[in-house]
Amino acid sequence: MLEFKQVTKTFEGSEKPSVNNLNLKIEKGEFVVFIGPSGCGKTTTMKMVNRLVEPTEGEILVNGVNVLDQDPVKLRRSIGYVIQQIGLIPHMTVGENISLVGSLLKWDKGKREARARELIKLVDLPKDYLRRYPRELSGGQQQRIGVLRALAVDPPLILMDEPFGALDPITRDGLQEEFKKLQKEVDKTIVFVTHDMDEAIKLADKIVIMNQGEIVQVGTPEDILRNPANEFVEDFIGKDRLLQGRPEITRVEQIMNPKPITITEESTLKEAIQKMRETRVDSLLVVDEAFHLRGYVDIQMIDSNYKKRNQVYEVMDTEEYSVHKDSLLRNTMYRMLRRGSAYVPVVSENNKLAGIVTRASLADMVYDTIWGDSSSEETPGCT
Template sequence: MIELKAISKKFGDTQAVNQVSFKVAEKETLVLLGTSGCGKTTTLKMINRLIEPDAGQIIINGEDITSQDPDVLRKGIGYVMQNIGLFPHYTIAENIAVVPKLLKWEKEKIKTRTEELIKKLHLPESALIMFPHELSGGQQQRVGLARALVTDPSVLLMDEPFGALDNVTRSSIQKEFKALEELKRKTIVMVTHDVQEAFELADRICLMDKGQIIQIGTPKELLYQPVNDFAIKFLAGQRLALEFKVVHIQDIWSFLPEETLQDGEGLSADLNVWEAMELLRRNDRSELRISGQNKESKTINFEQLTKGFNQFQTMQSHE
């Protein structure tokens, strides 16, 4: 769906992006991760020509973006930014309708699509006649997402989309983001400096430093197969919490107690270890019933879960 070929960009004497190449598959979420000034936002903005590269080529859907009118290109790409960029004197309905109006959609079509998105994003219908300053930060962020999604673009670019939110709001919007069917059909490139967020939302992560790609791979590959010291050190401080999130019950299945013969379905083994621990802690359960592959099922408690996880970790460290 998206391909960058040896993209470079210089600002004065600073090489912001240096020979960056990657591909993003259709319906994949690729997160550009790195410290401030590593070139991730510049890379993102070159995808919709908010910044023009000095060298290289960007292809979307088989077409070189330089062959397209920049305005036409941008109308076909959803864009969500950290400061949201809502027009303060427009109502929420008017903010969401900006691009559809430019595309000359009929009023009824705009109204129907807007109401559909508001419902999906858990915003009250009454918000449509309100102004941005009357909404909370989390609600404003949902409006920004609705505006980016309203024309149903196949590509969505997100620049630190949840960066201005407090931790609690941010965590709840990330969960909604992952669950939203509307987003599962999109090809998404997202920028963040938040490691936990990258691991929560990405199919693959592109780790950048000083304008170059250090490593690109799944969250699990970055954790267990780091390519160099930078990749190791970048994740070191949060490593255990990240491992709880990338290791799934299915990964540690062989380290859990033998199959139990009980009727009925259990929770999916796609559950990660962190989610399983949260369920055991939050719901005051002593055990979880998990359904694995081949109709196997196991009942595990907290001690068995942590023991299985530790054995899996030991195996990983020996490989």
């Protein structure tokens, strides 16, 4: 648990405090996003937690212990920290970068290497990446390693300062989804600073909106979108984001088709073509026997491989992106439009296929919102 008690920070030479009498309690396992205009005090607030900035007044308690009563070096090694610039050390391998804090804590080599192997599985990168150097990785892959380094010594608390801000929109979008899923798996308390309201809405369990060094509103994304505290919050969120029309429809699960058209990875290409013909679709979601999403296969993949391959798993694309059933519907819509996708698979825990959202279902929802109930029915499957 993290708690701020009457915390104030006034920098030398400044008449006004950067953070003024801040009181906030963050529970274990919460994903809390600080957001506000430039100079509002959000980054200063976060940096006071690991004493990169020293508070002028008040107490900051981590699991009941005041950070000012702890050795700052030991404190920082016990708290994960991820920044936008990543800060990987170029002459160290990926594995050495991940286990850097473990080295500082005098972990033996075997323990460090075992932890690096364990962590890299979490972000779906091959183990041989541990032997590579940062320059051999893409920007998104480097940022994944920065996150793993913060997780390396299993800290209960992780601070993240605009970690995805320098990435292109598609990479950023994918990493946001990946990290939200990862946070649920590792059960860490996250304090995250961003200037992007869409990112805050997408990731946060709780949003803290700040202005001029003070907290203006604290609440879940849905609470803030439905009930902005004042005109400043309304303007900062943006009128287009406020939940209007049909505010009760906010999550993917509420609009998804729970019966997508699927095929197993062990099926033959002939069976896949037959199923496409029967259901009048040009692609199928591929699942294993336990209904975990494995990827997708479309008519073009089959046509180009029909004489060389026989089974679905030999030609399918395993890079199919998906969204969790609890994801915000508006974020899913943006992802589909940005990628030009006709549909997106919906998964539950352990990547189990739960349904599908198509452009047709989104169109129906927009139609119902503007003109009332629609009598059209969506044909289940991929279009």
